[in-house]
Amino acid sequence: MDKDSTGEDPSPAGGRWYDAEAGPLVRPYAMTGGRTKPGPGNVRFDLIALVVVDDDPPGPAEESLLGPEHRTLLAQCRAETQSVAELAADADLPVGVVRVLLGDLLEAGFVKVSTPVPPAQLPDERILREVIDGLRAL
Amino acid sequence: MAYERFESTPAGDPDSTALALKILVAGGFGVGKTTLVGAVSEIRPLRTEERLSRAGESVDDTGGVDQKSTTTVAMDFGRITIRAGLSLYLFGTPGQDRFWFLWDDLSQGALGAVVLADTRRLEDCFPAVDYFEHRKIPFVVAVNCFAGARAYGAHDVSRALDLDRGTPVVLCDARDRDSGKEVLIRLVEYAGRMHTARLLDTVG
Ligand SMILES: Nc1nc2c(ncn2[C@@H]2O[C@H](COP(=O)(O)OP(=O)(O)OP(=O)(O)O)[C@@H](O)[C@H]2O)c(=O)[nH]1
Numbered sequence: 001m002d003k004d005s006t007g008e009d010p011s012p013a014g015g016r017w018y019d020a021e022a023g024p025l026v027r028p029y030a031m032t033g034g035r036t037k038p039g040p041g042n043v044r045f046d047l048i049a050l051v052v053v054d055d056d057p058p059g060p061a062e063e064s065l066l067g068p069e070h071r072t073l074l075a076q077c078r079a080e081t082q083s084v085a086e087l088a089a090d091a092d093l094p095v096g097v098v099r100v101l102l103g104d105l106l107e108a109g110f111v112k113v114s115t116p117v118p119p120a121q122l123p124d125e126r127i128l129r130e131v132i133d134g135l136r137a138l
Numbered sequence: 139m140a141y142e143r144f145e146s147t148p149a150g151d152p153d154s155t156a157l158a159l160k161i162l163v164a165g166g167f168g169v170g171k172t173t174l175v176g177a178v179s180e181i182r183p184l185r186t187e188e189r190l191s192r193a194g195e196s197v198d199d200t201g202g203v204d205q206k207s208t209t210t211v212a213m214d215f216g217r218i219t220i221r222a223g224l225s226l227y228l229f230g231t232p233g234q235d236r237f238w239f240l241w242d243d244l245s246q247g248a249l250g251a252v253v254l255a256d257t258r259r260l261e262d263c264f265p266a267v268d269y270f271e272h273r274k275i276p277f278v279v280a281v282n283c284f285a286g287a288r289a290y291g292a293h294d295v296s297r298a299l300d301l302d303r304g305t306p307v308v309l310c311d312a313r314d315r316d317s318g319k320e321v322l323i324r325l326v327e328y329a330g331r332m333h334t335a336r337l338l339d340t341v342g
Pocket residue numbers: 166167168169170171172173174232233282283284285310311312313
């Protein structure tokens with residue numbers, strides 16, 4: 001603990017607390033309010049699930065209530081439809097954190113998430129043929 | 139709910155349906171996983187932040203570690219765009235066994251896996267081979283031919299690993315893009331055959 005424990009507000013330098021021994025106490029999951037699992041919808045976002053913006057999103061008033069990380073993710077989704085893995089890599093956030101944040105955005109109706117088609121249920125062989133030809137042409 | 143609606147429009151509508159396929163690259167420590175993913179795709183590190191207690195559930199060497207602390211695991215992550223709406227995603231799994239829990243997440247719904255092997259220490263890839271065999275995930279074994287390691291042929295490796303008949307073994311140079319592409323092509327071909335066979339099984 002800091003020597004200054006007089007019960008005053010955290011210093012301006014803070015907003016974050018540091019412990020010389022343990023390093024930053026603000027763990028990655030702090031930005032999710034400590035939640036490590038997505039909300040009640042209980043969606044498990046696959047790493048390659050694609051996230052698209054909902055075409056009927058909540059209004060600007062609701063959007064202004066979003067935290068900075070939520071907004072960053074939303075902006076990324078607006079720029080381009082991307083997979084959960086890409087969103088995490090670009091935002092430089094751990095996958096687990098991004099899953100929780102996306103769960104919030106999904107529940108609030110800002111985004112939609114596609115569930116990847118399992119390979120065994122691919123519509124036909126043409127797709128794999130296309131992949132093979134595409135790889136050859138790389 | 140919107141999620142359901144979206145989810146219930148499967149591969150039918152070609153304009154709005156993007157397909158993403160997942161391929162894993164596994165193998166022992168330092169066998170060339172990062173090199174391979176980097177050779178065939180633009181690569182970037184992907185961070186996962188995991189509770190150590192979760193990771194430690196199946197191993198006993200985390201005794202005494204603060205159960206609340208998290209550990210960062212970095213994976214190699216690459217994307218190959220085949221065309222608009224069809225992409226291949228590559229994930230290089232961490233080598234250490236204590237990250238099994240990550241594999242479960244990664245392997246769900248995967249098209250298949252590449253198990254990289256080094257003939258100088260073939261046993262390092264046993265866990266990966268076991269893992270994919272048990273979960274019936276199609277995989278190919280890619281023998282990374284480090285200098286002077288070309289002493290064994292694909293057949294020897296297949297026998298040494300006691301692979302099921304049909305499991306492809308490919309000799310490769312993980313640093314070489316064309317070689318890496320060939321490995322992926324062999325895997326996709328094989329995965330296609332496996333899925334077709336399984337489909338016929340369930341039908342007939
Ligand atoms: N000579 C030779 N060296 C290689 C080859 N593939 C990889 N290397 C080298 O071997 C070392 C390890 O390769 P990596 O790609 O980092 O291996 P990795 O499997 O990602 O390793 P970990 O993530 O630590 O498990 C690097 O120094 C590579 O440059 C190869 O085909 N031939």
